[in-house]
Amino acid sequence: PLRVVVLISGSGSNLQALIDAKNKGELPIEIAAVISNCPDVQGLARAAKAGIPTLVLDHKTYASREAFDRALMAAIDAYTPGLVVLAGFMRILTAGFTEHYLGRMLNIHPSLLPKFQGLHTHQRAIDAGETRHGVTVHFVTAELDGGPACVQASVPILPTDDAGLLAKRVQRQEHVIYPLAVKWFAEGKLSMEQGKAWLNGELLPASG
Numbered sequence: 001p002l003r004v005v006v007l008i009s010g011s012g013s014n015l016q017a018l019i020d021a022k023n024k025g026e027l028p029i030e031i032a033a034v035i036s037n038c039p040d041v042q043g044l045a046r047a048a049k050a051g052i053p054t055l056v057l058d059h060k061t062y063a064s065r066e067a068f069d070r071a072l073m074a075a076i077d078a079y080t081p082g083l084v085v086l087a088g089f090m091r092i093l094t095a096g097f098t099e100h101y102l103g104r105m106l107n108i109h110p111s112l113l114p115k116f117q118g119l120h121t122h123q124r125a126i127d128a129g130e131t132r133h134g135v136t137v138h139f140v141t142a143e144l145d146g147g148p149a150c151v152q153a154s155v156p157i158l159p160t161d162d163a164g165l166l167a168k169r170v171q172r173q174e175h176v177i178y179p180l181a182v183k184w185f186a187e188g189k190l191s192m193e194q195g196k197a198w199l200n201g202e203l204l205p206a207s208g
């Protein structure tokens with residue numbers, strides 16, 4: 001099975017979706033480790049409960065972003081993963097880091113990219129008067145939230161929504177599409193070439 005390292009910063013519900021899919025026999029992966037930049041988060045407890053090795057690299061204890069990224073890279077590479085999965089990992093990565101994992105690192109971002117890159121996406125989508133919002137799984141490049149998209153799911157924005165309600169509706173889709181994208185990658189169907197995402201040799205339309 002494909003060796004995967006998952007990076008988290010928080011609750012780890014997307015990590016849980018991967019663990020659950022794997023336990024159901026739907027994902028040909030081995031989660032070699034879960035690494036968090038925040039100590040004591042729920043995602044670490046989820047990993048421990050699933051018997052997955054965990055590691056905390058607290059970015060606050062490093063002198064610079066470069067120093068943190070170097071340490072993180074060394075920690076990840078010690079597990080020799082074929083894929084790095086960012087699952088609610090809330091750190092901006094240096095170009096050296098993204099270059100090192102180019103074509104073998106995925107992120108999930110809670111918007112219909114290229115709309116609403118960055119933070120507070122749900123509130124911003126509501127404020128912009130959008131009628132739909134959603135989530136994107138994409139390959140990570142040096143451009144923040146700018147790498148080629150692999151899969152998207154969209155949900156309606158209801159008049160009664162606040163950011164929290166909308167985030168919950170989006171998250172239910174996150175937990176469907178992230179295991180799907182990881183499955184495609186693990187099966188050798190999903191790849192990044194020429195700066196674009198490909199599925200079964202076909203260009204993915206949302207990949208730019």
Ligand code: GAR
Binds near residue numbers: 013043089174
């Ligand atoms: C998810 O909603 C993910 O889309 C978002 O963080 C949440 C993490 O939840 N990611 C980003 O905002 C990336 N910039 P989780 O820890 O429960 O998986």
